[in-house]
Amino acid sequence: MAKTEWYLEYEIQYNRPGLLGDISSLLGMLSINILSINGVAESKRGMLLLCKEEEQVTRLKSILQTMDTINITKIRRPKLRDKLAVRHGRYIQSGEDDRKTFRFVRDDLGILVDFMAELFKKEGHKLIGIRGMPRVGKTESVVAASVSANKRWLFVSSTLLKQTIRNELIQGEYNTDNLYIIDGIVSTRRANENHWQLIREIMQLPAVKVVEHPDMFVQFTEYKLKDFDYIIELRRDENEKITYEPVENSHFGQEDGFSMF
Incomplete structure (x- = not known):
């Protein structure tokens, strides 16, 4: 099955040390690859992800919604604006x-x-x-x-x-x-x-x-x-x-x- 790209954007509620590492580890456990990552606005971070099945993204969203340190603002197939936001660091x-x-x-x-x-x-x-x-x-x-x-x-x-x-x-x-x-x-x-x-x-x-x-x-x-x-x-x-x-x-x-x- 061909892999598909996804765009994940979240707003940081509490920027504690190791937050990005925790999210990266979670993505690794779900076999989701990070293609690129960048800040896209004040307190917001965007990621371009690559995975095989949509179920992986569903599970990711379910877990991230339980975290009180971040708030998911977007999780979708990437639009052109999403890709450019990650590439250039802003929308x-x-x-x-x-x-x-x-x-x-x-x-x-x-x-x-x-x-x-x-x-x-x-x-x-x-x-x-x-x-x-x-x-x-x-x-x-x-x-x-x-x-x-x-x-x-x-x-x-x-x-x-x-x-x-x-x-x-x-x-x-x-x-x-x-x-x-x-x-x-x-x-x-x-x-x-x-x-x-x-x-x-x-x-x-x-x-x-x-x-x-x-x-x-x-x-x-x-x-x-x-x-x-x-x-x-x-x-x-x-x-x-x-x-x-x-x-x-x-x-x-x-x-x-x-x-x-």
Whole structure:
């Protein structure tokens, strides 16, 4: 029987010496292997476990619930957020009202790249939006995550090195293993109908698409925010406000508000 992974998270009620050793010994007696362990929040510890049968986990949970030194907060098959929490020592912050929105600050670039790389590795169509003010690191993070996921990235529209607006792709660029990057502001403010026809073709591909500035993108297209599988927000700090007022208040053809993005 193939072994399966589990995620165990518990809150320490009384951090006495030898507590972790006791839990590790219990796991050993139940023939459950510890893959990794880390603190995931203040007074919380997370573990990735490996075992053969679900009954082992049931017995583990039953025994741990009798311990007054800890309180089990999660025991389940690991989600991506669980694995990253153990790997990086903390949980990714998600939106309070929207569970598909995930928030990061510049100090989190390591975990952000890791998070996106795991998303990029999944096969099939995936539409990801990324919000953030200019020069906060959006595009660079997407490219770094593409490299980590061993994906070839293609700029459909971008301002990373110079303004890029593609109207067509060559034969080899229509590939489900590629990752397509679209700048929502560049596409909506500078593109022609040929460019939009290309975007519609790309959207039909079972591949990963990343749209920077998704809020601007949906204002001028038939696509909606509900079409996005994930929305990522990147700020310089937790108090920074993401706003598109400079762009919204400028007119087509004017460079002031547009150029800052």
